[in-house]
Amino acid sequence: MMEEKRNFNELENKVLDLLENYQNIKNEFSVLEEENARLKNKLRDSQVHNLSLLEEVKRLKVVNAMSGNQEYKKMMKLKMNKLIKEVDSCIAQIKTNS
Numbered sequence: 001m002m003e004e005k006r007n008f009n010e011l012e013n014k015v016l017d018l019l020e021n022y023q024n025i026k027n028e029f030s031v032l033e034e035e036n037a038r039l040k041n042k043l044r045d046s047q048v049h050n051l052s053l054l055e056e057v058k059r060l061k062v063v064n065a066m067s068g069n070q071e072y073k074k075m076m077k078l079k080m081n082k083l084i085k086e087v088d089s090c091i092a093q094i095k096t097n098s
Contacts, residue, residue: 062076
């Protein structure tokens with residue numbers, strides 16, 4: 001009888017330990033979920049900021065090219081040629097559809 005009581009007490013202690021571990025893991029999971037959500041928001045904000053900076057860089061390159069900066073002059077010519085080709089392509093499509 002004493003042996004059974006001791007076994008039962010050991011089992012009860014192990015179950016209590018498991019419950020405590022479960023609660024700890026559950027709390028840690030909640031903290032990690034919150035951190036994950038925070039990091040996702042931070043990443044999204046960084047991506048938006050990065051896109052705005054890339055647009056600013058493009059704009060500055062165009063401004064530099066227009067101001068006569070030799071470094072960007074060739075880039076500007078290539079960009080203008082590309083735009084002209086696109087316009088020519090659109091005009092050709094309009095003519096074939098008419």
